[in-house]
Amino acid sequence: MKAQQFVIIGLGRFGSSLALELMAMGYEVLGIDHVEERVEEMSGQLTHTVMADATDEGIMRSLGVRNFDCGIVAIGDNMERSILAAILLKELGVKQVVAKAISILHGRALSKLGVDRVIFPERDMGIRVAHQLTTPNLLDYIELSKDYKVVELTVPACMDGKSLSELNTRAKYGCSIIALNREDGVIVAPTAHDHVHQGDIMVVIGSNESIVEFEDEAV
């Protein structure tokens, strides 16, 4: 199967880190920036790099960006240019357009223009770090809705060696352990007889309240 192709506009801190990670994952990446040094820094590390103004329709057309599966507008310094670049990607027919927003209003404008996914990297990272700093065993989490989430927690010493039936999370807190990740592999949908060991990672699903209660027990 052909590797998915990404075009990234703006090779600042966010755009370049995203581009390098996609490359490391085996995808093809075209990086575009209108500043020569940024392009030079990334050339040789990405599939292709081009110095160009992404708001120039003729150039974007000639670069064949419409053939890319996903276009990411990672312009962080100039709202007008970010919006113009996003419109162009949409109009040229890029299948999925993602854009970084620097403010709520900027994000709203991008959504109204039909951008498929608007991201707020600084805001989201701030929220994530706040959760991780205040919950010692929390590695990561996904919000399923405003009331439910999935979290990854490290098994603390006080739970070492216990079976899931002993932990009894469903009856005690109302949340469920849906996977265990440990050195010898991942157990998906563990049973009541599976045991957890200190340092293993438990993937837990439940309501926000049930997970807070379980996290409090897990310190």
Ligand code: ADP
């Ligand atoms: P970060 O916070 O991710 O470092 P920056 O604002 O520093 O974000 O980086 C955005 C990048 O987008 C810069 O390298 C800038 O040169 C590039 N850029 C801005 N406008 C355009 C444009 N019209 N075409 C191509 N690249 C652009």
